[in-house]
Amino acid sequence: MAKLQDTLLLYARYVGVSVRSQMQYRASFVMLTFATMLISGLEFVATWALFDRFGSLAGWTLPEAALLYGLVNMAFALAEGWARGFDEFGQMVKSGGFDRLLLRPRSTALQVAGHHVQLMRIGRLAQGAVVFIWAATRLQVAWSPPRVLLCLLAIAGGAALFSGLMVLQATFAFWSTESLEVFNTVTYGGVETTQYPLTVYRDGFRRFFTYVVPLATVTYYPALAVLGRSDPLGSSLSFQYASPLFGFLFLIVCLRVWNLGVRHYHSTGS
Amino acid sequence: MRPYLAIVSAGVRVMLQYRAAAAAGFATQLFWGWIRVAIFGAFYASSSATQPMSLEDTISYLWLTQALLLLLPFRLDSDLVAMIRDGTVAYELTRPADLYWYWFSRTLASRTAPMLLRAGPLLLVSGLFFGLAAPDSLSALAAFLVSVGAALLLSSAFTMLMSISLLWTIAGDGISRLISMIAQFLSGSYVPLPLFPQWAQPALALLPFAGLTDTPFRLYLGHLPLSSFPTAIAHQLLWTAVLVLVGRLALARGLRRMVVQGG
Numbered sequence: 001m002a003k004l005q006d007t008l009l010l011y012a013r014y015v016g017v018s019v020r021s022q023m024q025y026r027a028s029f030v031m032l033t034f035a036t037m038l039i040s041g042l043e044f045v046a047t048w049a050l051f052d053r054f055g056s057l058a059g060w061t062l063p064e065a066a067l068l069y070g071l072v073n074m075a076f077a078l079a080e081g082w083a084r085g086f087d088e089f090g091q092m093v094k095s096g097g098f099d100r101l102l103l104r105p106r107s108t109a110l111q112v113a114g115h116h117v118q119l120m121r122i123g124r125l126a127q128g129a130v131v132f133i134w135a136a137t138r139l140q141v142a143w144s145p146p147r148v149l150l151c152l153l154a155i156a157g158g159a160a161l162f163s164g165l166m167v168l169q170a171t172f173a174f175w176s177t178e179s180l181e182v183f184n185t186v187t188y189g190g191v192e193t194t195q196y197p198l199t200v201y202r203d204g205f206r207r208f209f210t211y212v213v214p215l216a217t218v219t220y221y222p223a224l225a226v227l228g229r230s231d232p233l234g235s236s237l238s239f240q241y242a243s244p245l246f247g248f249l250f251l252i253v254c255l256r257v258w259n260l261g262v263r264h265y266h267s268t269g270s
Numbered sequence: 271m272r273p274y275l276a277i278v279s280a281g282v283r284v285m286l287q288y289r290a291a292a293a294a295g296f297a298t299q300l301f302w303g304w305i306r307v308a309i310f311g312a313f314y315a316s317s318s319a320t321q322p323m324s325l326e327d328t329i330s331y332l333w334l335t336q337a338l339l340l341l342l343p344f345r346l347d348s349d350l351v352a353m354i355r356d357g358t359v360a361y362e363l364t365r366p367a368d369l370y371w372y373w374f375s376r377t378l379a380s381r382t383a384p385m386l387l388r389a390g391p392l393l394l395v396s397g398l399f400f401g402l403a404a405p406d407s408l409s410a411l412a413a414f415l416v417s418v419g420a421a422l423l424l425s426s427a428f429t430m431l432m433s434i435s436l437l438w439t440i441a442g443d444g445i446s447r448l449i450s451m452i453a454q455f456l457s458g459s460y461v462p463l464p465l466f467p468q469w470a471q472p473a474l475a476l477l478p479f480a481g482l483t484d485t486p487f488r489l490y491l492g493h494l495p496l497s498s499f500p501t502a503i504a505h506q507l508l509w510t511a512v513l514v515l516v517g518r519l520a521l522a523r524g525l526r527r528m529v530v531q532g533g
Binding site for chain 2: 035050196
């Protein structure tokens with residue numbers, strides 16, 4: 001327990017350092033945050049335009065889809081904010097900077113994550129939250145404590161899963177010194193995919209995002225439970241409540257793979 | 271004219287070297303295309319009303335968007351950005367060429383080559399397997415090609431404006447990303463322009479963004495009849511001229527206030 005506290009404290013320090021360094025360029029920070037917010041806002045306007053033209057999507061109304069959209073985007077924004085360091089990990093391996101982290105008596109994953117905390121992702125987070133709250137007030141959902149809790153859990157589970165993907169992508173740098181760009185397809189493509197109801201896609205796609213990268217699992221099923229929709233794919237309510245846990249499970253597996261990679265690490269020597 | 275053509279061709283040859291990036295881009299775009307086709311298919315299945323564009327046309331439109339994505343004024347010429355940041359831009363002033371057209375040629379090259387590299391395989395694969403229809407007619411194909419050429423000029427003029435703005439706001443990453451996203455949105459890359467609400471159509475048709483992708487795509491599909499080809503091209507070229515003019519003025523002003531420090 002003391003160890004966990006110590007870890008959290010250290011991470012808080014990292015965040016503090018990032019905040020101070022990014023606040024040196026306050027105007028630039030405000031502008032970037034604002035731009036991120038507008039950019040993800042535009043995406044939602046596109047979704048709105050489609051609902052305006054077609055009325056509904058596979059039986060889902062705009063507020064229902066917006067709830068799902070909000071969940072996915074908040075989860076992704078959180079992961080992008082705190083795990084951004086993994087995105088730049090390839091550079092760290094190339095320059096040999098990773099050697100320095102190995103000398104320190106703390107978890108390497110924590111240090112890599114902490115070395116760049118991206119604050120401007122608050123823009124996307126805020127935009128996701130706005131869409132979510134708008135949807136929540138539009139829907140005829142009784143916001144009981146279990147439902148609220150489930151939403152929070154889904155966001156956390158989704159964030160864990162996206163972080164896991166970023167860790168996995170960075171892990172490849174141990175072998176190739178480049179992070180694989182194809183992974184961006186899964187992360188960014190995953191955001192795009194899972195902000196619409198899963199029934200829209202064909203079987204293969206659905207299976208991929210349910211079993212291989214369980215992104216749909218951690219957001220779509222909880223959304224069903226919150227909305228009180230019956231699942232055309234026939235999942236049970238208890239599964240829908242438990243599904244966010246798969247996100248954490250995924251992250252744990254990815255961190256294992258990461259540790260495997262660390263053990264295989266050979267410095268580039270530069 | 272000759273030196274500028276030489277710059278374009280050298281730039282194209284440099285960009286053609288990046289084949290790995292093109293392969294990664296190909297996979298990404300293919301994946302993206304699948305998702306979008308599935309989503310739009312589901313939307314069409316959810317409504318029985320007649321739409322301004324058939325599902326088949328929309329699917330082709332979506333694939334054209336993926337294949338020709340790099341037509342859009344996305345990223346700036348990174349060498350140029352670096353030069354403006356570290357001040358070596360001063361050397362550019364000594365070259366015996368008109369600075370605007372010199373940079374424009376570079377931009378045009380860095381726009382054209384990656385686009386061609388990515389478009390070829392994607393058009394082929396989506397045409398063979400994923401529902402991209404053949405052009406409406408041979409003349410539609412010709413109209414499409416001419417219009418893509420005009421779109422390249424328009425897109426380069428856009429990019430130039432964004433690059434020139436760096437002379438004022440060195441850290442303009444956020445702004446240029448925002449502008450390119452707005453261009454993407456209003457050119458029909460998120461949602462095909464014909465599917466936007468009816469009340470927005472006149473404004474969309476007037477703005478320059480339609481000329482970036484929507485115009486060539488609809489010529490390809492025959493959704494824009496051949497009779498409107500001259501107006502469509504004129505719209506693209508007119509906006510290009512306007513943006514070039516504004517860009518030249520901005521560049522001249524920017525250079526007047528530029529102070530080159532020694533050392």
